Amino acid sequence: MSAVIELAGLGVRFGERDILQDLRVSVSGRTIGLLGPNGAGKSTLIQTLLGFVPASSGTASIFGHDIRREPRAIRTLVGYMPENDAFIANLSAVTFIRMMAEISGLPPGAALERAHEVLFYVGLGEARYRPLGTYSLGMKQLAKLAQAIVHGPRLLILDEPTNGLDPPARQRMIRLVEEMKQQMHVIVCSHILRDVEETCEQVLILKQGRIVHYSNLEEERRANKRFVELETFGDDSGFADQLAALGCECAKAGIGRLKMVLPVGFELREIYRLAAERDLQLRRLNYRRDTLEDIFLKAMEA
Amino acid sequence: MAVYKRTYKSYDGPLTPAWSRWMIVTRFSYSRLVGFKTNLFLLACLVPAVGFAAYIYLAHNAAVLKSFGGNFASALSIDGKFFFNFCTFQIGLAYLLVAFTGPALVSPDVVNNAMPLYFCRPFSRSEYVAGKMAVLVYLLSLITWVPALVLFALQSSLAGWEWTRANFWIAGAVILAPLISIAILSLIAMAVSAWIKWRAAAGAVILGVFFLGAGFGSAINAVMRTHYGSLINLSQVLNTVWAGVFRQNLDTGLDVLDAWNALAGASLICLWLLFKKVRAFEVVK
Structure with a gap:
């Protein structure tokens, strides 16, 4: 683009x-x-x-x-x-918008028509003849x-x-x-x-x-969907290796805690299947959610 | 489709030529500014022109004058002084009109912060000033040089070709002299309107520019024992310029060149003041 x-x-x-x-x-x-x-x-x-x-x-x-x-x-x-x-x-909304349209180069007829159109579009259709000074x-x-x-x-x-x-x-x-x-x-x-x-x-x-x-917020959101935090209860030895064998990048983040980056096209049900096979309880599974606030705060700290 | 049912769509129709857009401001400002009272005042301002026209008519109709029982025909002369007097009287009325209408010209845009909306479009500050100034130029022309030119045409038609040929310079003078005054009055009105938001105060300042200038000018002349104080007396300055344009031997106490320079200086100051305010936003350094 x-x-x-x-x-x-x-x-x-x-x-x-x-x-x-x-x-x-x-x-x-x-x-x-x-x-x-x-x-x-x-x-x-x-x-x-x-x-x-x-x-x-x-x-x-x-x-x-x-x-x-x-x-x-x-x-x-x-x-x-x-x-x-x-x-x-002291100008009515429609006169004001029309004037602005004309200054932008629209001929008077088209400017008046579009002034009415956009005022209806933004929701001021009924108030378009009122002076702007009286608007909320x-x-x-x-x-x-x-x-x-x-x-x-x-x-x-x-x-x-x-x-x-x-x-x-x-x-x-x-x-x-x-x-x-x-x-x-x-x-x-x-x-x-x-x-x-x-x-x-x-x-x-x-x-x-x-x-x-x-x-790009969209890309960040998509990327964030590949980051998963997992909390388990029970014997999880070898669980990380099994996930790694499926293509996940895993890192231990404490007892019963895993952080993973999922490969493209990975289905979450694979994690549930593996856990069920091992009789391992999954207590929590979170996507990492970097909100705009997080991004903003990180940028401010930079 | 009814307007209220339409949704938003981009505009791909024709555009007006860029050079003509300053007139949009003129048109909208004029319709906002000129109401019943202004129209009434404009009409009243044309009454003296009717009187002067009657004077011209009488000057060319000895029979009518005789019916009054005296011999006035030789006393009534139509020359440069006649048109000078008419234009002087009319410009006095124009001054009042400016004090009445001028304050509402720029201040509403400044007060309501409308400048960014003008200048975020393909529209310059010069076009804005030209558009606003054209309102006053149009209104003041209607009561100054336009009726003066009509009177000149009337006199020409009654006096004949010989008079017209000998006095053709008067036609130029009745246009040029009022236009000079209109330009300076408009610039003062717009500069004051841009800086003073309160309409009544702005009107008072427009009037005061001339009276205070005259007062201070006289004071400077008296204290400093000079005549240069008169350069800030705009009435005197304009009178000097007009006397030159109308070929009148008036002792105004000022040199014509000095008067022109004073006018140029006043115009530049007004433009500077105007452009300080006519901008999309003010930079605080």
Whole structure:
């Protein structure tokens, strides 16, 4: 798959402070989670990609367009939902979204039609003629999402999309992201690991302006299914050897405890069969579950 | 299919040319800004033009003047001074209109943090400023050089070809002079609107720029025994420039070149202030 975002030694400096330092990565996933603690440089990275902040060193490209040379081309392809409230209070939602669509290049007729469409799509159909200033926080988030997708971008950048949302509104936002990722690439920048875990295939973790982790969550999840922890009761001498003969890599982790890496295509029932033959009780069998939180914490310790 | 039944789909239709998109901001800002009150004010601003048109008509109809019982015909002359006076009066009204409408131009976008939404699209800060400025240029043109040009056309039609040929420079002057004032008024209004969120305060500051400038200018002249203080008196500066454009011998106490330089300086300051605020986000160093 061709790269969605390519960072080539990207650095950003505000005065004497290095905000981003020598970022190098080629991101190609459908949905990418951008994580990091406060001040890690997530928002600055987004703003640099959008051309709001000039890069002080290196460069980056989105769909092959260089951020220094082709910012207009990039902005045509990108939809951006900022973290903070962003709207024009005395405009109705439909007028506001229409204006944003027209500025993105849609002709007035198409812009109006799509403004109605996306407002219904995000769930603001009934409130589309109300001034945005009268919207609740959740509705404002949805309006921000609507303006980000109205022009049909290829890449959607969501900065803290579930900020301040109650659980039903959060679920709705997650569902919308899930649906939209079928049609476009999505970057979710969030503090809430659960949101990223639920929606993203890949995760890019920043710490103090540097990339400390980039991985494919799906692959990690698949890999984790091959790691098994076993707790037995009874005489387990020779049990590890028998499992090794079936292709498992085993390591003793104490009395009655085994850690194993299963070979590809290995059926778990083989373990039960062997244990039954030896009259060995299996008290516990766990997959290793590296949650995103584990990945994040490991990245922070690195 | 009904709109509410449609699901999301990407857009693959035609796009408008990039050069034309600044006008979108103009269109939406105009519809947001101009309501019944503004339209009423615009209409009221055209009343003086009717009076000046009547003056032109009377100047060319000696029979009507005679019916008033006097010989005014020789006293009524239509020349550069006539148009200078008309434009001066109209620009005063334009000043009020700017103080009334200008504050609502940029501040709603700044207050509501809408700038990132404009600039994450293929749309530049210059286009934004041009789009917003066009609203004021359009409104102010309607009450300044457009009626002045209509008056010139009326005078030409009544006075004949000889007058028109001899005074054709007036047509240029009635366009150029108000446009200079419109440009500086618009820039001041937008800069103030970008920095001052409260509409009433912004309106007061727009008015104050001229009055305070005049006050400080006079004070500097008196204390420093110089005439350079007048360079911050924008009314005086504009009057000097206008006098040059309308070929009027007015002793404004300022050199025309100095006045042009002062205007250029004021414009640059306004643009600098404007571009400090018109950006997707503010860098805190």
